[in-house]
Amino acid sequence: xxxxxxxxxxxxxxxxxxxxxxxxxxxxxxxxxxxxxxxxxxxxxxxxxxxxxxxxxxxxxxxxxxxxxxxxxxxxxxxxxxxxxxxxxxxxxxxxxxxxxxxxxxxxxxxxxxxxxxxxxxxxxxxxxxxxxxxxxxxxxxxxxxxxxxxxxxxxxxxxxxxxxxxxxxxxxxxxxxxxxxxxxxxxxxxxxxxxxxxxxxxxxxxxxxxxxxxxxxxxxxxxxxxxxxxxxxxxxxxxxxxxxxxxxxxxxxxxxxxxxxxxxxxxxxxxxxxxxxxxxxxxxxxxxxxxxxxxxxxxxxxxxxxxxxxxxxxxxxxxxxxxxxxxxxxxxxxxxxxxxxxxxxxxxxxxxxxxxxxxxxxxxxxxxxxxxxxxxxxxxxxxxxxxxxxxxxxxxxxxxxxxx
Amino acid sequence: xxxxxxxxxxxxxxxxxxxxxxxxxxxxxxxxxxxxxxxxxxxxxxxxxxxxxxxxxxxxxxxxxxxxxxxxxxxxxxxxxx
Numbered sequence: 001x002x003x004x005x006x007x008x009x010x011x012x013x014x015x016x017x018x019x020x021x022x023x024x025x026x027x028x029x030x031x032x033x034x035x036x037x038x039x040x041x042x043x044x045x046x047x048x049x050x051x052x053x054x055x056x057x058x059x060x061x062x063x064x065x066x067x068x069x070x071x072x073x074x075x076x077x078x079x080x081x082x083x084x085x086x087x088x089x090x091x092x093x094x095x096x097x098x099x100x101x102x103x104x105x106x107x108x109x110x111x112x113x114x115x116x117x118x119x120x121x122x123x124x125x126x127x128x129x130x131x132x133x134x135x136x137x138x139x140x141x142x143x144x145x146x147x148x149x150x151x152x153x154x155x156x157x158x159x160x161x162x163x164x165x166x167x168x169x170x171x172x173x174x175x176x177x178x179x180x181x182x183x184x185x186x187x188x189x190x191x192x193x194x195x196x197x198x199x200x201x202x203x204x205x206x207x208x209x210x211x212x213x214x215x216x217x218x219x220x221x222x223x224x225x226x227x228x229x230x231x232x233x234x235x236x237x238x239x240x241x242x243x244x245x246x247x248x249x250x251x252x253x254x255x256x257x258x259x260x261x262x263x264x265x266x267x268x269x270x271x272x273x274x275x276x277x278x279x280x281x282x283x284x285x286x287x288x289x290x291x292x293x294x295x296x297x298x299x300x301x302x303x304x305x306x307x308x309x310x311x312x313x314x315x316x317x318x319x320x321x322x323x324x325x326x327x328x329x330x331x332x333x334x335x336x337x338x339x340x341x342x343x344x345x346x347x348x349x350x351x352x353x354x355x356x357x358x359x360x361x362x363x364x365x366x367x368x369x370x371x372x373x374x375x376x377x378x379x380x381x382x383x384x385x386x387x388x389x390x391x392x393x394x395x396x397x398x399x400x401x402x403x404x405x
Numbered sequence: 406x407x408x409x410x411x412x413x414x415x416x417x418x419x420x421x422x423x424x425x426x427x428x429x430x431x432x433x434x435x436x437x438x439x440x441x442x443x444x445x446x447x448x449x450x451x452x453x454x455x456x457x458x459x460x461x462x463x464x465x466x467x468x469x470x471x472x473x474x475x476x477x478x479x480x481x482x483x484x485x486x487x
Contacts, residue, residue: 069424130456133448 008247009176010405011254012186013093015085015241016346017193018333019058022084028350031332031358032378036220038234038334043077045115045122045197055201056211056219058236058334060193067151074134076116078193078239079147085239086190090152093243093250095186100153102185104178107145108171109192109338110162113138118197144192156184160192162338165301166262166392167191168240169341169400173260175244186245191342193239201235209233209270209305224362225302225328226309226373233303236334240342252405254349258385259288259401267395272311274318276397281319281387284399290385292320295401297357297386299348302328303335312389313368325381327374331361341390345400352383352404406458406484412477418453422446433474460484 019037020030041057063084067075095103124131137143145158163170168191175187204210211232215222224230261283265276298321301312329347336343351357356378363375388400420427423442437447451467462483470476
């Protein structure tokens with residue numbers, strides 16, 4: 001019997017939360033407007049108790065209530081955000097009509113709720129005999145997937161994958177593989193919200209990865225991917241879910257994932273690695289049967305760190321992607337860490353559908369002027385083939401290639 | 406503090422942990438299992454109640470009661486012996 005070609009894997013449902021609001025409509029509208037949502041982080045556990053930190057970033061509003069009060073009181077903020085995002089994607093993809101045994105979930109992100117643990121440590125100090133029993137299970141990475149499967153009818157499988165800031169992109173790739181292989185008929189990739197504490201942020205600052213307080217008086221100017229005055233990333237709460245299906249089952253959806261590669265580049269820490277980035281892009285393009293000349297838009301990883309932006313820009317230039325439009329979604333939303341790859345893939349797909357590209361905020365003086373940045377205003381453009389790049393600490397480089405419907 | 410007061414504390418904590426049951430009163434004959442309270446919720450209710458009365462006790466020592474009345478009596482006895 002001849003081998004049949006692998007099925008097209010399409011994205012048929014999307015849910016998203018960002019500083020621009022809950023849902024796809026607020027995301028695309030705010031992105032195209034280049035709206036400023038940066039401020040000083042204020043969620044409990046995000047600033048040192050002595051008031052010495054003042055981190056700039058983006059925080060979400062309270063999510064729509066999906067869980068009953070009885071369950072909601074046991075779920076942290078990031079978990080409640082995830083349920084709202086899953087609900088949007090689930091309903092759009094019509095997953096109630098799919099056999100629960102044929103639905104999977106890959107949660108992108110690990111050690112997601114460190115702010116919750118910090119608060120719990122503060123709340124239980126001096127009363128350790130009365131630590132609540134949920135402390136015994138909520139710290140496992142399986143808890144978020146378990147909550148999802150107890151809320152939505154997911155009975156195929158639930159896993160979580162950790163690849164730092166590339167987690168959402170790796171989750172998307174693994175969800176696609178689960179559908180392509182026939183393990184399930186629908187798989188959700190969740191780029192989970194990384195609910196960082198001030199200790200995490202202090203560590204990132206000490207590492208030299210986070211933006212300084214140079215723009216403390218003007219938070220909206222601090223996140224500057226690819227700009228000469230960039231000096232580090234700014235955290236932004238976000239979360240996204242994408243439902244992956246076979247195109248022959250559901251039609252074209254938002255777009256087709258035609259290539260996906262995640263490679264290890266041998267770095268342990270935050271150092272970017274151009275060779276790994278190039279290898280990931282070329283693997284994804286080969287799988288897609290595309291050349292770099294056919295890529296007309298790149299949604300860059302573009303964190304606003306000087307070294308990261310420089311290496312990524314060089315990667316794009318060296319691969320001959322200078323003709324392709326490039327923008328940096330983090331310039332509007334901040335850096336969602338575990339969620340970023342999934343949220344930015346959503347941004348790519350919504351721009352594809354809108355026929356418009358969003359501006360890169362604060363890109364006043366590109367340090368790599370040969371690239372074709374979208375800046376200033378939104379730009380009309382019909383994307384045909386696009387790349388989403390996502391890189392994570394610990395040396396994971398991901399490239400996803402998307403074909404428009 | 407008598408057993409009925411401990412039952413009042415248990416009732417209040419049940420309402421906190423299981424909002425569906427908030428505002429209800431319970432008879433001594435009712436059990437948490439019959440009320441649909443799961444084992445993690447039961448542990449949380451017991452831990453919160455013990456904290457309210459300032460009693461440090463391994464939860465395993467509260468196994469055995471068949472209903473809220475027996476549970477209140479047992480906690481009362483433990484408190485008296487502490």
